Amino acid sequence: MAAIELDGVTKRFEDVTAVSDLSLTVEEGEVFGFLGPNGAGKSTTINVLLDFVRPTSGTVTVLGHDAREESIAVRERTGVLPEGFDVYDRLTGRAHVEFAVDSKEVDVDPDAVLERVGLADAADRKAGGYSKGMRQRLALAMALVGDPDLLILDEPSSGLDPAGAKEMREIVLSEADRGTTVFFSSHILEQVEAVCDRVGILRGGELVAVDSIDGLRGASDADATLHITVGAAVGDDLLAELRGLTGVSSVDRDGDDALRVGCDSDAKTTVVTTLEDDGIPVDDFSTQEASLEDLFLAYTEDDGAVADSPDDGEAGAKVDDDHHETDDTAENAEVSR
Amino acid sequence: MSWQAVARKEFRDAIRSRWLHGSTLFFALFIGGAAALFFGVLIGPDGRQVSNLFGFFANLGVFSFSFPGLLALVLGFIALSTSYGSITGERETGSIKLLLSLPNSRLDAMIGKFLGRSAVVVAALLVGFLVAFAVLIATGTRLELGSFVPQVALTALLGMAFVSIGLGISALASSNREATLATMGLYLVFAVLWGSVSEGIPKLLNYAAEQAGMGALAVATRVQIGVFLKYLNPLKAYETLAAQLYYGAAQARLVSATFGEQNALGPIFQESIPFYFSGWFLFAILLAWIVLPVAVGYWAFERADL
Numbered sequence: 001m002a003a004i005e006l007d008g009v010t011k012r013f014e015d016v017t018a019v020s021d022l023s024l025t026v027e028e029g030e031v032f033g034f035l036g037p038n039g040a041g042k043s044t045t046i047n048v049l050l051d052f053v054r055p056t057s058g059t060v061t062v063l064g065h066d067a068r069e070e071s072i073a074v075r076e077r078t079g080v081l082p083e084g085f086d087v088y089d090r091l092t093g094r095a096h097v098e099f100a101v102d103s104k105e106v107d108v109d110p111d112a113v114l115e116r117v118g119l120a121d122a123a124d125r126k127a128g129g130y131s132k133g134m135r136q137r138l139a140l141a142m143a144l145v146g147d148p149d150l151l152i153l154d155e156p157s158s159g160l161d162p163a164g165a166k167e168m169r170e171i172v173l174s175e176a177d178r179g180t181t182v183f184f185s186s187h188i189l190e191q192v193e194a195v196c197d198r199v200g201i202l203r204g205g206e207l208v209a210v211d212s213i214d215g216l217r218g219a220s221d222a223d224a225t226l227h228i229t230v231g232a233a234v235g236d237d238l239l240a241e242l243r244g245l246t247g248v249s250s251v252d253r254d255g256d257d258a259l260r261v262g263c264d265s266d267a268k269t270t271v272v273t274t275l276e277d278d279g280i281p282v283d284d285f286s287t288q289e290a291s292l293e294d295l296f297l298a299y300t301e302d303d304g305a306v307a308d309s310p311d312d313g314e315a316g317a318k319v320d321d322d323h324h325e326t327d328d329t330a331e332n333a334e335v336s337r
Numbered sequence: 338m339s340w341q342a343v344a345r346k347e348f349r350d351a352i353r354s355r356w357l358h359g360s361t362l363f364f365a366l367f368i369g370g371a372a373a374l375f376f377g378v379l380i381g382p383d384g385r386q387v388s389n390l391f392g393f394f395a396n397l398g399v400f401s402f403s404f405p406g407l408l409a410l411v412l413g414f415i416a417l418s419t420s421y422g423s424i425t426g427e428r429e430t431g432s433i434k435l436l437l438s439l440p441n442s443r444l445d446a447m448i449g450k451f452l453g454r455s456a457v458v459v460a461a462l463l464v465g466f467l468v469a470f471a472v473l474i475a476t477g478t479r480l481e482l483g484s485f486v487p488q489v490a491l492t493a494l495l496g497m498a499f500v501s502i503g504l505g506i507s508a509l510a511s512s513n514r515e516a517t518l519a520t521m522g523l524y525l526v527f528a529v530l531w532g533s534v535s536e537g538i539p540k541l542l543n544y545a546a547e548q549a550g551m552g553a554l555a556v557a558t559r560v561q562i563g564v565f566l567k568y569l570n571p572l573k574a575y576e577t578l579a580a581q582l583y584y585g586a587a588q589a590r591l592v593s594a595t596f597g598e599q600n601a602l603g604p605i606f607q608e609s610i611p612f613y614f615s616g617w618f619l620f621a622i623l624l625a626w627i628v629l630p631v632a633v634g635y636w637a638f639e640r641a642d643l
Binding site: 053078080082086087088096099103143 | 339341342343345346349350353354430431432434435437438439440441442642643
């Protein structure tokens with residue numbers, strides 16, 4: 001059975017269409033990442049799932065229940081970390097979790113849940129004194145009460161430091177291991193890559209892609225970047241020849257002794273062979289797969305704008321080696337946010 | 338049904354607010370202090386009975402004053418202040434997303450908020466009455482419990498009516514600012530304008546009837562319409578019911594009436610009180626003010642996008 005089924009959902013506010021004819025199915029047990037720039041309609045979609053807002057048209061089914069008519073049944077089995085929420089300033093952390101326990105009518109020890117999100121020490125403090133990250137954890141604790149079948153997390157790591165974001169990922173993964181369906185939105189792309197089975201990319205209220213990360217890579221025109229250190233200068237003719245090769249989208253000099261080549265992976269060998277055939281010694285080369293950011297931009301900006309411009313600011317910040325270093329970039333990206 | 342969870346949350350939240358602490362202290366000083374002043378200082382031992390304060394009515398014909406009326410004004414203000422931000426405030430901070438992402442329906446939210454905030458107001462009020470009660474005992478005042486206890490209950494109901502009105506406004510308003518303005522405006526209507534408007538409407542009707550060639554309305558009819566409209570005000574309904582506890586039905590309807598009203602209504606009430614001026618009818622008005630604002634608020638809240 002599908003955990004979430006959106007069929008032709010449109011939501012118009014007075015003068016804006018926030019979500020337009022959105023159809024999407026998330027299977028049970030799946031970890032689904034919902035990506036898109038701010039204002040793309042992610043939160044509106046999530047608000048529709050929770051009956052916070054009502055769709056203008058279309059049907060929404062969550063855990064087999066109609067999201068509008070049977071919202072209570074939906075929320076009884078769903079844990080939610082909303083976006084743009086706030087805590088009750090005068091209530092302690094424990095009182096918040098007790099409120100969740102009371103509302104869900106379950107028998108759960110609030111302290112155990114607080115322990116799990118790392119708030120045990122702050123349980124007796126008023127939540128009004130919590131930092132942004134602590135508020136986020138507190139809401140997560142409330143969401144986890146009663147072991148929900150579905151977790152809906154809207155921008156879960158906003159306000160968290162890198163360690164907090166990592167813990168959040170670990171909790172998401174352990175929930176997924178338990179069989180919980182996880183639906184979460186983010187504009188922090190590396191997070192999605194780290195935990196998601198599939199992602200959906202939303203742009204301007206429309207779903208522009210739904211696939212696994214690998215599938216998206218294959219389908220998008222955000223190619224891998226090949227970084228080649230050469231032993232001799234490369235002439236303009238050769239550069240032109242390289243650009244003419246099948247599968248190569250861009251070739252640029254990177255100083256006197258290096259080249260950046262945007263190409264699909266099949267073309268890598270051809271590029272290197274062509275260089276060597278022309279008497280240019282290849283000292284070293286490394287490839288960098290298209291980062292999720294490239295993919296993301298490729299889908300959310302004008303087609304092809306990304307892969308062809310390795311020198312722009314976004315691409316320049318990328319790691320220069322294999323993509324295992326992407327994790328570091330992820331941490332850096334979060335710090336800077 | 339998880340309205341209990343919401344009510345408990347509301348109570349726990351509101352009970353920690355400084356506004357409530359202030360209100361409780363105020364009730365203790367106001368009700369307790371008035372009792373101490375009246376029965377400890379002003380009134381000699383012979384006159385020490387509850388009705389001399391809690392049933393205190395002074396009527397100068399055009400202007401009337403009563404202790405229940407004053408208490409009602411203050412209570413109305415405090416109860417409105419306790420509830421008017423209960424939904425708009427949560428909307429503006431975003432805590433309503435926590436409230437409604439849990440399996441609480443919007444009906445649970447309304448009922449829970451109404452009961453939680455009512456409990457808080459009633460608790461503060463009861464503290465005031467308890468202090469007064471201690472003063473009554475200490476000064477050896479005749480208690481007249483048969484009137485005093487129902488009056489406490491009536492006062493609590495009035496508090497709930499204004500909690501309901503504030504909550505209704507909060508559900509209808511789209512921002513805290515809007516709710517604040519609407520609450521202030523409505524309070525002004527209840528406290529100041531209602532009486533004049535009630536007296537004005539029969540005059541208008543009379544004028545309209547004359548213009549339409551139907552002739553002037555009988556004075557008794559005009560006065561009855563005006564008084565009926567006045568009783569629709571929860572403050573007035575409460576004040577009249579409180580007077581009835583001490584002075585009986587007919588007298589209670591005249592203690593704060595103008596001379597004109599007394600002249601017109603006195604003879605009518607001598608025979609019998611029409612059902613639309615009866616105690617039960619006034620009580621029904623008070624109950625309607627408890628139920629209707631919450632109901633209207635729920636109706637709007639249920640349809641709204643957050």
